[in-house]
Amino acid sequence: MLKFLASIKTGAVRIPKLVRLLSEKQTDNHLIHFAPWLIHFAVIIILLGAFIKSFGGETDLFCFPDKDTAVPNPFADICSVHLKSFEIIYDDNGQIANWQSEIVMKRNGLAEVVGKTAVNHPIKSDGIKIYQSGYGYMHEMDLENTGKYETLNLPDDTPVQLSKNISVEISKTDSGYMLSKHEAGIYSGRFLMQPGTKIKVSPDITLTYKRTELYSVLKIKKDPGIPVVMAGFFLLCTGFFLLLIGKKQFLRKDKKNGLFGKAPPNN
Numbered sequence: 001m002l003k004f005l006a007s008i009k010t011g012a013v014r015i016p017k018l019v020r021l022l023s024e025k026q027t028d029n030h031l032i033h034f035a036p037w038l039i040h041f042a043v044i045i046i047l048l049g050a051f052i053k054s055f056g057g058e059t060d061l062f063c064f065p066d067k068d069t070a071v072p073n074p075f076a077d078i079c080s081v082h083l084k085s086f087e088i089i090y091d092d093n094g095q096i097a098n099w100q101s102e103i104v105m106k107r108n109g110l111a112e113v114v115g116k117t118a119v120n121h122p123i124k125s126d127g128i129k130i131y132q133s134g135y136g137y138m139h140e141m142d143l144e145n146t147g148k149y150e151t152l153n154l155p156d157d158t159p160v161q162l163s164k165n166i167s168v169e170i171s172k173t174d175s176g177y178m179l180s181k182h183e184a185g186i187y188s189g190r191f192l193m194q195p196g197t198k199i200k201v202s203p204d205i206t207l208t209y210k211r212t213e214l215y216s217v218l219k220i221k222k223d224p225g226i227p228v229v230m231a232g233f234f235l236l237c238t239g240f241f242l243l244l245i246g247k248k249q250f251l252r253k254d255k256k257n258g259l260f261g262k263a264p265p266n267n
Contacts, residue, residue, distance in 0.1 A: 032243060039239035045232030053225030060133060061218045063101070071220060080106045086135065086216045089118075099135055101216045117218065127224055134217040139170050139177065139193070142208040152207075166202050177212065 063069045063083035070080050082104040091097040100118035105125060113125045122129040139154045143162070154160050159169045159182070167182045170193070180190040181201050191199045193209040200206050 035239045035242035038235055038242065042232050042235035042239055045235060046229055047232075049225040049228030049230075049232055051225070052228055053223055055224060058219060058221040058223075061220055062138075063103070063216045063218055064138070064213055068106070081130070081218065081220070082106060083216055084114075086214060088135075099132060099216075101132055101218060103130065103218070105130070122221075127222060129221045129223075131219040131221065132216070133219040136215055136217065137172075137212050138215050139212050140210045142210060144206040144208070146204045162201065162205055166205065168201060168207070179207070179209075 059072060061069050061071065061081055063081060065083050065086060068080040068082045084102040084104060086101050087099065088096060089098045089100065098118050100116050100121075102116045103114075103123065105113040105123070105128075113123060115123045117123045117130050117132045119132050122131045137156050139156075141152045141154060143150050143152050145162075152160070154168070154170050157169065157171050159167050161167045165184045167185075169180045169182070170177055171180065172178075175192060177193045178190045179193055179199060181188050191197070193199075195209060195211060197209045198206055199209070
């Protein structure tokens with residue numbers, strides 16, 4: 001390209017010919033020969049870390065104060081999480097700034113790790129991290145349906161289907177918690193909930209409100225592949241750095257032609 005530009009003529013003015021402005025010759029440096037092997041090795045390490053990551057996992061736990069919550073696989077080394085307390089933190093303006101849970105991780109029924117986790121401040125133990133993910137309120141109600149009884153736990157602002165045509169949803173208002181009823185997807189009324197209140201949502205279905213409990217949502221995560229992947233990226237960056245410093249170029253001014261040419265490296 002430089003030779004092509006040097007051959008362009010514009011009227012009587014000829015663009016000076018550029019000779020070897022950027023030389024491709026590098027000094028003999030053993031680092032430049034080692035770098036490609038290091039880069040290839042780093043890519044293999046990254047792929048290996050991605051494979052190891054598949055043996056981990058993550059899940060959400062809905063924990064209630066002073067109760068143990070069982071932890072599913074692949075976190076079998078932690079059998080349960082006990083929520084000691086939950087706290088909503090407010091800023092100086094009265095706005096919610098964060099929320100945190102004080103928890104106990106148990107193995108075989110014995111307390112192993114006690115600590116507090118908040119948003120972006122996880123608890124770490126043996127490759128497992130527990131994050132504060134959220135919180136909410138669960139409403140315990142007794143359901144009577146054609147002579148059969150069962151206990152329901154209904155979360156806030158979540159529609160729950162009770163029968164083929166009837167669904168209910170609980171939301172918080174200035175007056176308290178309200179239960180809204182929908183029949184075939186159409187709003188058909190709402191009821192103020194007080195402890196012991198019986199709500200007949202259909203001829204066959206009766207709900208009895210018992211209490212509301214606050215719950216904490218914890219995200220438990222296990223990712224054994226992260227250290228391997230990070231090591232691979234470190235080696236990859238090192239390889240590119242070696243490629244960069246392994247190439248050197250020397251320029252000098254040609255006294256005869258008044259142009260730039262390549263200069264031999266200093267011994």
